[in-house]
Amino acid sequence: MIYLDNAATTKPDRELLDVFTKIESEFFANPQSAHRAGLSAERYLVKARDMIADALHLDNHRVVFLSSATEANNLAIKGYALKHQNRGKHIIASNIEHPSVLEAFYQLRDHFGFEITILNVNRQGQIRLDDLRHALKATTILVSIMALNNEIGSLNPISEIAEIVHSASKAVLHVDTTQAIGKIVLPFGDIDLFVISGHKINGLKGSGALLVKKPIDLLPLLSGGNQEYGLRSSTVSVALAYTLALAVKKITKDLPAKVAHIAQLNSYLRSSLSLDEEVVINSPEKASPYIFNCSLKSKKASVVVEALSNEDIMISSSSACHAKAQKTSYVLKALGRDEALSANALRISFDNGSTIDEVATFLARLDEIIKRIRS
Amino acid sequence: MTFDRIMVRFGELSTKGRNKMDFVRLLATNIRKKLADAFDGITLETRYDHIYVVLGSNPPESVIAALQDISGINSLSLVKKTAKDIDVIAAAALEIVRERTAETFKVKAKRGDKTFPIISDDINRIVADEILANTTLTVDVKNPDLIIGIEVREEGAYLFLDTFKGAGGYPLGSGGKVMMMISGGIDSPVASYLLMKRGMIVECIHFASPPYTSEGVIEKVRDLLLSLTHYQTTIRLHIVPFTKIQEAIFDHVDESYAVTVMRRMMYRISAKLAVKKRCQAIATGESVGQVASQTLKSMRVINEVTSLPVLRPLITYDKSEIIKIARLIKTYEISIRPFEDCCTIFRPRHPKTKPNFQATLEMEKGIDFEALIIEALENAEMTLISRQNAEVIAR
Numbered sequence: 002m003i004y005l006d007n008a009a010t011t012k013p014d015r016e017l018l019d020v021f022t023k024i025e026s027e028f029f030a031n032p033q034s035a036h037r038a039g040l041s042a043e044r045y046l047v048k049a050r051d052m053i054a055d056a057l058h059l060d061n062h063r064v065v066f067l068s069s070a071t072e073a074n075n076l077a078i079k080g081y082a083l084k085h086q087n088r089g090k091h092i093i094a095s096n097i098e099h100p101s102v103l104e105a106f107y108q109l110r111d112h113f114g115f116e117i118t119i120l121n122v123n124r125q126g127q128i129r130l131d132d133l134r135h136a137l138k139a140t141t142i143l144v145s146i147m148a149l150n151n152e153i154g155s156l157n158p159i160s161e162i163a164e165i166v167h168s169a170s171k172a173v174l175h176v177d178t179t180q181a182i183g184k185i186v187l188p189f190g191d192i193d194l195f196v197i198s199g200h201k202i203n204g205l206k207g208s209g210a211l212l213v214k215k216p217i218d219l220l221p222l223l224s225g226g227n228q229e230y231g232l233r234s235s236t237v238s239v240a241l242a243y244t245l246a247l248a249v250k251k252i253t254k255d256l257p258a259k260v261a262h263i264a265q266l267n268s269y270l271r272s273s274l275s276l277d278e279e280v281v282i283n284s285p286e287k288a289s290p291y292i293f294n295c296s297l298k299s300k301k302a303s304v305v306v307e308a309l310s311n312e313d314i315m316i317s318s319s320s321a322c323h324a325k326a327q328k329t330s331y332v333l334k335a336l337g338r339d340e341a342l343s344a345n346a347l348r349i350s351f352d353n354g355s356t357i358d359e360v361a362t363f364l365a366r367l368d369e370i371i372k373r374i375r376s
Numbered sequence: 377m378t379f380d381r382i383m384v385r386f387g388e389l390s391t392k393g394r395n396k397m398d399f400v401r402l403l404a405t406n407i408r409k410k411l412a413d414a415f416d417g418i419t420l421e422t423r424y425d426h427i428y429v430v431l432g433s434n435p436p437e438s439v440i441a442a443l444q445d446i447s448g449i450n451s452l453s454l455v456k457k458t459a460k461d462i463d464v465i466a467a468a469a470l471e472i473v474r475e476r477t478a479e480t481f482k483v484k485a486k487r488g489d490k491t492f493p494i495i496s497d498d499i500n501r502i503v504a505d506e507i508l509a510n511t512t513l514t515v516d517v518k519n520p521d522l523i524i525g526i527e528v529r530e531e532g533a534y535l536f537l538d539t540f541k542g543a544g545g546y547p548l549g550s551g552g553k554v555m556m557m558i559s560g561g562i563d564s565p566v567a568s569y570l571l572m573k574r575g576m577i578v579e580c581i582h583f584a585s586p587p588y589t590s591e592g593v594i595e596k597v598r599d600l601l602l603s604l605t606h607y608q609t610t611i612r613l614h615i616v617p618f619t620k621i622q623e624a625i626f627d628h629v630d631e632s633y634a635v636t637v638m639r640r641m642m643y644r645i646s647a648k649l650a651v652k653k654r655c656q657a658i659a660t661g662e663s664v665g666q667v668a669s670q671t672l673k674s675m676r677v678i679n680e681v682t683s684l685p686v687l688r689p690l691i692t693y694d695k696s697e698i699i700k701i702a703r704l705i706k707t708y709e710i711s712i713r714p715f716e717d718c719c720t721i722f723r724p725r726h727p728k729t730k731p732n733f734q735a736t737l738e739m740e741k742g743i744d745f746e747a748l749i750i751e752a753l754e755n756a757e758m759t760l761i762s763r764q765n766a767e768v769i770a771r
Contacts, residue, residue: 301588308587374587375626 003314003359007201008151008180008292008350014203014251017244021205024240032239033228042239049239049246053197053210056250057182057189065211065229066242070179070198071101073211074145076233077175077194078105080219081143082115088171089140091116095128097155097332098147102177106145116140122335125285126155130165137170144172148181148195152332152348153284154292156185163191173217183252184260184291193217197249199241203352204248208241252353259353264290266351266360273364279371281342283333293349296333296342300376305347308370314363317348378472379454381421382429382439383527383534387450387544396424403427403448403547409609410446413763415439423529425488428455440540445606447573448550449542453525455534462494465533466506469524472535473507480516481507485526492528499526546575548608553577554687555650556659557642558613560596560715563661563690565604565707566698570689571659572607579653580611581646583618593715601761603707610762612653616645617755621748628742635669636731637739639678645749647682649756659687663698673730680733 004012024045030038032046050064067073082092094106096119109115118136120128128146137144144166146157159176166174173193181187183202189195194217199208213219213232221227225234267290274280274295283294297305302318309316329343349363384407386400404422407429411418417432418439431439436454443452458468473481485499494502503524507513513522525536551574558564558580568578582597594615601611621641629637646658662670669678679686690698702708759765 303590304588307590310591311587370587375623 003362005349005351005355005359005363006315006317007352007355008348009317010200010206011203011352012354013200013205014248017204017247020247021240021244024243025238028239031236033226033236045239045243046237049242052246053212053249056246056253057212059189059212061190062212062214063230063232065213065232066237066245067209067211067229067233068207069209070099070177070196070201073196073198073209074099074101074175074177074179075105076211076219076222077196077213078102078143078145079109080222080232081173081175081194081217082109083113084218084220085142086113086115089142090114091118091138091140092143092145093118093120093133093136093141093172094145095120095122095147095157096335097122097126097150097152098145099151099177099179102145102147122155124336125287126150126153126332126336127157128162130158130161133162133165134169137166137172139170141170141172143175144170145175145177147177147179148187149178149184149289149292150332151180151292152330152346153294153336154180154288154290155285156287156289160188160191163188167191173214180289180292182249183256184289186256197245199245199248202248202252205241205244208238208245208248210242210245260290263351263353263355266290266355266357267293269357270349270360270364277368277371281338283336283338283342283346291351293351294333295347296338297345297347297371298342300345300371300374302345302347304374304376305367305370308374309363309366312366312370314366316363317350318346378456378468378475379436379536380431381455381457381534382431382436382443383453383455383536384427384429384443384449385451385453385542386426387448387542387546399448399547399550400424400427402550403446406446406448406548407443410442411439413609414442421531423531425529428457428534444540444542446548447543447545447575447607448547450544451542452540453536453538455536458533458535460489460492460528460533462499462502465499465526465528465535466503468533468535469503469526470506470510472537473511473513473522473524476522476537478513478521480520481513481522481524482515482517482520483507483524483526485528488527488529491530499528543573543607545573548572548575549577551575551577552656553579553654554657554659555646555653555655556580557646557661558582558597558600559661560593560600560711561661562695562702562708562711563663563698565600565661565705565711566701567659567661567689568604569607569701569705569707571687572604574689578604578608578611578659579614579655581614581616581649583616583642583645585619585622586617588619588622590715592713596710596713596715598759598761599710600707602763603705603710605761605763606705610760613759613761614649615757615759616649616752618642618752621745621752624743624745624748629739632726632728633731633736633739635727636674636677636736639669639674640681640736640740641745641749643678643681643686644745645752647684648749648753650684657685657687658682659689661690662688663690663693663695667727669727671729674728677731677733677736 028042030042032043053064106117110117120132146162148159163174166172175194176192178195179198182197193214195212197210200206221232223234270293279298281296306318333343404420404427415434419430421428458464483500483503485496487496527534554576556568556578571578625634625637650658
């Protein structure tokens with residue numbers, strides 16, 4: 002199988018699976034327990050937090066272990082907005098954020114009376130810094146901008162955004178870094194709230210973390226035993242937390258060399274497909290090399306994805322037929338693509354283990370399929 | 377619990393004259409097959425007018441629920457069997473009445489065994505007197521809380537309080553076998569259900585066009601048929617590869633005629649397979665006027681390819697009526713899963729609602745369809761859909 006859908010999820014690292022089994026069988030005790038078994042479990046939890054701080058060069062963030070990036074985004078946005086609504090009820094995001102951000106914003110607007118500003122991105126999929134400056138006001142308490150877009154790979158200038166948000170307002174900056182961890186170097190020290198998803202970085206599904214800069218306080222979404230600094234009640238899985246830390250450590254190691262390798266694959270893909278008359282490339286030139294998005298002019302993306310799947314090549318179409326009607330990508334529409342192109346996108350996303358041969362095979366099969374299928 | 381049996385009453389079988397016992401035996405076999413899957417220690421007593429399901433230690437509610445899905449059953453009652461003795465009958469009636477809270481009652485006896493010396497009216501009186509003397513209940517013949525049914529038959533007397541509705545129709549298999557064209561939409565499972573209810577065994581044919589249709593559609597069809605195993609315990613599904621034919625149609629046939637020609641191909645293949653599998657008819661979920669290929673004029677041109685009867689149980693149904701049944705038989709939620717099927721791909725913008733017969737024949741001339749049809753049938757795959765098979769896969 003050629004697996005090129007790593008933005009959806011990655012294959013778990015074999016070593017992490019072994020570590021998970023080992024910790025879960027030998028250190029299964031509740032880390033909150035006062036007995037010796039509990040204390041040894043807790044040691045792994047502490048070590049996991051330290052490993053994440055080390056790998057990301059953090060010295061002033063709390064690591065809150067939870068289940069997923071979706072949960073982390075929800076906790077960051079709703080937890081902060083609801084806790085600090087007495088300071089102002091205005092929050093800002095971009096129009097190509099992940100649904101776990103946008104839907105949280107809509108919920109705050111529709112059920113809690115928040116005023117929301119949604120910034121439109123430019124053709125490169127980035128917010129305009131001037132728009133951000135103008136949107137900030139005295140009542141703004143939270144800005145949420147993603148680092149690396151999950152559909153097209155576009156990157157936002159997070160350093161500049163952090164600078165603007167912190168100098169021109171009292172708002173905190175939340176960055177959805179789900180796709181960015183281990184793929185770009187970010188100024189984590191300047192970001193107030195950001196997230197990690199285990200399964201996007203060869204870790205395990207069900208593991209994630211929210212990084213909260215001290216002394217920021219949030220309203221917890223779950224009430225209970227006040228685990229994880231009181232921010233996320235429920236017994237933490239020490240084994241999952243530890244595999245998450247290991248995954249972060251592994252993925253951030255030798256980052257420049259890994260990015261250079263993926264950049265080669267991406268440029269091969271881009272240069273080949275730019276010659277194909279059937280293809281319109283959606284990912285901007287300056288996007289992350291890990292995610293490549295293009296649309297088909299006359300063929301149905303869902304059919305091409307199915308045909309590739311029959312040839313044992315897994316990629317993703319951002320279109321999903323919903324009850325026989327096409328569902329279009331809001332991200333591509335935000336870039337100014339028309340309805341048809343937005344409904345017929347292909348997303349190819351790499352893992353550090355992806356090879357140039359895999360890209361070559363993919364390109365060859367794609368070419369055959371495009372020629373073969375009627376539309 | 378004083379009830380020990382379920383009385384199974386037949387529907388239209390009563391009109392069947394000399395063949396009746398064949399139908400009853402078939403129904404008994406269907407009941408035995410269905411109950412054997414889920415229950416232990418159940419026995420059947422088959423008589424000319426009723427089948428009795430002897431419960432053993434099984435929960436009556438679950439057995440009744442299982443029986444309600446079997447076609448050919450008009451109604452069901454939980455009964456208590458007693459000796460044919462009026463004192464025993466009266467005592468048993470009192471016993472079952474005491475288990476209920478009610479204020480009024482009525483006794484409704486039927487003397488099937490004319491050798492029993494007491495006539496129905498007198499049975500009513502004697503049993504009512506017994507209940508009046510021993511409880512606070514009063515008689516109300518117009519609107520009673522409880523109706524105590526009593527049937528006296530050769531082998532004994534049966535007493536019951538409640539009657540549950542059955543599925544109606546004829547016993548499965550009594551109506552022969554049909555080849556049903558199933559796409560994955562809302563209509564064909566409902567049509568299948570109606571055919572089963574009418575006693576026909578349904579065998580299914582599905583046309584798959586990978587990569588235009590996804591693996592998910594086949595999954596969907598399997599799940600739909602699995603829901604229908606409540607009514608027919610084992611369903612045969614034939615999956616016919618259809619891509620080459622659809623591509624040939626796309627390449628050679630005018631866009632506005634593509635659907636007409638495609639349907640003719642499906643009918644040709646279904647008819648061939650139907651004959652091979654000893655089905656007496658083909659069946660579809662078509663409803664007149666629903667889409668372009670389902671106008672009468674279209675059906676006429678499409679139907680021309682086969683001399684087999686084409687059964688269209690939904691022909692006069694409104695979509696809302698179809699959906700109502702689909703919800704009832706729990707196929708609706710599966711049918712609306714979002715996958716493209718063979719009917720939605722290559723959908724022309726302006727399909728012919730009134731295709732011309734001669735023009736259709738002209739369009740088909742360009743292609744060697746016969747060879748493609750034979751190839752498709754040779755590569756068809758058959759699977760058996762049943763609860764047991766599903767469990768094996770799940771394990």
